[in-house]
Amino acid sequence: MPIYEYRCEGCQTKFELLRSFSRADEPAECPTCRAVGARRLISAFACFSKSDGGATTAVGGGGCSGCSAGSCASCGH
Numbered sequence: 487m488p489i490y491e492y493r494c495e496g497c498q499t500k501f502e503l504l505r506s507f508s509r510a511d512e513p514a515e516c517p518t519c520r521a522v523g524a525r526r527l528i529s530a531f532a533c534f535s536k537s538d539g540g541a542t543t544a545v546g547g548g549g550c551s552g553c554s555a556g557s558c559a560s561c562g563h
């Protein structure tokens with residue numbers, strides 16, 4: 487299951503959640519203030535690290551958390 491990153495709009499806490507792909511965009515509960523309404527952050531690191539030479543730079547075993555699960559919402563891998 488891919489890991490998604492969320493940020494609480496109330497207290498600005500950032501946290502990660504393991505979620506199924508289909509639930510990735512649902513509001514998440516903040517572990518700090520318990521407010522439900524944290525928004526998913528789009529992770530833009532490993533997914534977009536394709537080098538100029540055409541080779542994909544693997545970080546920690548390949549792609550982002552979505553990529554490693556076989557379906558990445560951020561980069562479409």
Ligand SMILES: [Zn+2]
Pocket residue numbers: 494495496497498499516517518519520521
């Ligand atoms: Zn919060």
